């Protein structure tokens with residue numbers, strides 16, 4: 001019989017670490033990854049020798065990236081694997097680490113996302129299937145089309161989308177690990193030439209380099225290693241889904257997020273309205289609005305109004321992208337999904353000043369990736 | 383004069399420039415799913431293999447879902463700006479296509495729900511001087527002849 005996380009033993013995030021997201025540099029990825037892992041070990045208060053397995057998410061480093069980096073922590077001989085799942089690579093590495101512990105196979109596991117910017121080597125261009133637009137349609141054009149449809153359906157304006165970028169740049173400016181750390185006015189966001197449709201540069205995420213690490217552990221490991229249980233954050237749900245055949249002309253990304261979200265809320269036993277902190281795949285401003293609605297935080301078409309009322313700000317009803325999101329913290333691909341876990345853990349521990357969302361008890365991390373795949377985790381404070 | 387050739391013969395047949403275009407899709411004999419672009423790997427809806435996937439000619443008529451001008455594009459082709467649209471075909475699939483006059487069309491002027499028509503447009507000549515035609519969409523109107 002199949003099982004999900006709620007049927008297995010509890011698993012907790014006990015250590016988090018980051019290497020700041022930034023423009024690509026000459027620094028080897030090994031430095032980026034080790035910085036994040038060492039910070040996570042120190043945060044947890046454990047040694048590398050206590051970690052029993054590791055999953056390394058990335059897309060651009062090439063094969064066999066894991067051990068040649070992690071051996072510099074001491075070659076303990078633990079199982080390691082690389083995880084590639086497009087933009088959700090880090091999220092999937094985290095899901096694997098959680099299952100490794102929840103299943104009872106390991107007591108402590110590491111999820112690490114690390115990446116460098118590169119021209120992606122995309123398997124979907126190698127299927128032999130050609131379409132009318134061939135390689136002409138970049139993600140920005142895809143999401144600009146969804147934006148056009150959304151604006152026409154609900155009567156929203158370009159400013160309503162740009163307001164997402166204003167909020168997320170405000171949050172990013174409070175995050176020392178963010179790639180974009182400048183507040184931006186609506187005029188600044190709207191003032192640049194669009195790349196496609198209404199989407200201007202500041203409504204599109206920067207792709208740089210960085211690393212993010214999350215160490216997960218069982219209750220037994222927390223006891224045995226004398227970790228601080230008050231700083232452990234429980235993983236309530238871990239759900240991965242892939243796209244099915246939806247009705248022609250409907251937004252596949254939103255449909256996939258809706259069904260993945262419904263399963264995750266069921267697994268966690270909570271409702272969308274109980275989410276205090278939300279990190280979504282806001283690679284483009286329109287996406288944040290679409291996913292807030294698809295996850296059921298508000299009715300379809302009402303996310304821009306709620307945004308204008310402050311509902312999605314830090315201190316509002318639910319802090320959406322308090323890290324700055326992909327738009328401001330950045331989207332180095334491999335690290336991104338783990339970086340969401342890092343931010344949510346910080347928020348649920350109450351350690352996220354100066355961008356702390358008051359009273360954070362439950363957080364949700366959402367990533368989608370080309371394919372399409374969707375990965376959602378729900379975390380809860382102790 | 384030789385007949386024009388299709389820029390993407392697996393996707394649509396050639397015809398005179400300016401004439402209405404049809405698309406080469408597939409229909410799954412097992413479940414009825416109609417899809418574009420064509421492929422013979424297997425049905426995405428039911429998993430039926432190539433022997434169940436039969437060629438299905440799709441009318442080049444449909445309804446506009448969305449339309450945007452692309453101003454930034456790192457590849458050589460096509461030159462920016464160009465205009466791309468999502469179109470729900472009358473025969474089932476939703477597709478994406480460039481529009482006729484891409485680069486000049488004011489995408490903002492095209493409202494969702496507008497009736498659209500696929501048209502074969504001139505796209506240069508091959509090395510032997512034979513005319514190439516490319517499929518684009520345009521608002522349906524008296525300028526296009528519906529042979530679907």
Ligand SMILES: [Zn+2]
Pocket residue numbers: 410411412413414415425426427428429430
């Ligand atoms: Zn079928």
